[in-house]
Each structure stands twice: as C-alpha cells, then as structure tokens.
C-alpha cells in the first residue's frame with residue numbers, strides 16, 4: 306500500500322529536499338520543506354533587528370508572524386513561495402546571514418513548538434511528503450515511511466557551491482564547507498529535536514548517486530514494502 310505520510314530527514318544539502326519534492330510530484334502529494342519555516346522566522350528576526358540571542362523575543366516573534374507556504378507560481382527555480390507577513394521572502398531566506406543564524410533560532414523550544422504545530426496541521430490536510438530534521442522522530446512519529454538521507458560534507462558543499470554559481474552568486478568553497486560542518490554539529494547536538502534518524506527510518510547515502518537514482522531507489526523501496 307502507498308504510504309500516506311512520508312517523513313524525510315537529513316542534513317543540509319544531503320539531497321533530501323530534491324528527493325522530497327520529486328517524490329511528492331510523483332505521488333501527487335503535498336510537499337513541505339520545514340527548513341523554510343525556521344529560515345523565515347530567522348529572516349524576520351534579523352529584519353526586525355530582534356537580537357538572535359534573545360530567546361524570548363525570537364520566540365514571541367515566531368508566535369506572531371504570519372507565515373505562508375504557497376505552491377510556486379513563479380518559474381525561477383523555487384519549489385514553493387514563502388511569504389512572511391505578506392512579503393515574498395523565498396530567496397531572501399537563503400542568504401548567508403540567515404544561514405549563520407538559523408541553527409540558533411531552531412534550537413529554541415517555543416519556536417519549535419509553534420512550527421511543529423503548524424507542520425502537523427498541514428499533514429492533517431492530506432497525504433504529504435515532509436522534509437526536515439525531526440519529522441520522523443518528533444513531528445510525525447507515526448509517518449508511514451521514514452527516510453534519513455546522508456551524504457559526506459564535501460559532496461554536500463560541492464552541491465551547494467554549484468547551486469550558488471547557477472544563481473550567479475559567488476561563495477568561497479572552503480567557507481561553505483566549514484559552515485556546513487558547523488551547522489551539522491549544531492543540528493546534531495541540539496538538546497531538543499536533534500538531527501538523528503528515527504529507529505524505523507531507512508538510511509540512504511546519496512554520495513555518488515544522481516537525483517534520479519535516489520528517487521528510483523525510494524520508489525523501489527516503496528514497491529517492495
């Protein structure tokens with residue numbers, strides 16, 4: 306039987322978002338990349354000059370901002386359109402300042418509580434492929450299929466570097482690699498909702514695999530389960 310809820314967790318640039326989006330397209334399910342929600346809160350805090358270290362202020366902001374994730378209607382490579390208080394922040398939330406601060410914001414329990422609630426609500430609306438760090442462990446512990454996607458830091462940095470070049474941005478490769486390693490450590494070691502595979506997750510290593518090959522592996526897994 307086809308799984309109704311698919312939880313896909315894994316580190317930055319592991320290929321989980323690409324897989325999740327392709328899988329959702331194939332299954333005709335809703336796709337939600339939960340990382341954009343943490344990024345949107347971080348962007349809003351930076352924009353409003355809220356001190357990122359001020360946990361109470363950042364949490365309050367997360368509770369009151371109007372965050373919307375809409376199907377993409379713009380052909381610029383986006384997988385969804387992200388609105389914060391009505392403003393399109395889809396690309397702004399991918400900037401270096403958000404990259405540096407988002408782990409800190411995502412470590413705040415109240416921020417996680419607000420966003421987890423919204424994520425569960427979205428999953429109640431119908432079949433979904435949801436990607437993040439704690440989907441299989443915390444957000445949807447009863448998901449029908451759980452995948453945990455891994456890849457080496459070098460491979461992931463190379464992927465992100467290529468994406469930046471394609472968008473016309475210049476980013477130093479070594480800095481990118483260092484920031485990925487730093488973020489992994491923070492994500493893995495955060496006291497609440499650390500990035501760990503659920504006990505019943507299938508672990509997939511995407512090193513050396515094309516996006517298509519990863520998708521096919523997962524489709525085969527679904528056929529055989």
Ligand code: DC
Nearest residue numbers: 317339340343407408411437438439
């Ligand atoms: O997947 P991403 O790089 O866009 O995620 C941005 C940040 O948000 C990353 O530091 C991990 C965090 N995150 C999280 O803590 N829980 C999730 N479910 C998704 C992302």
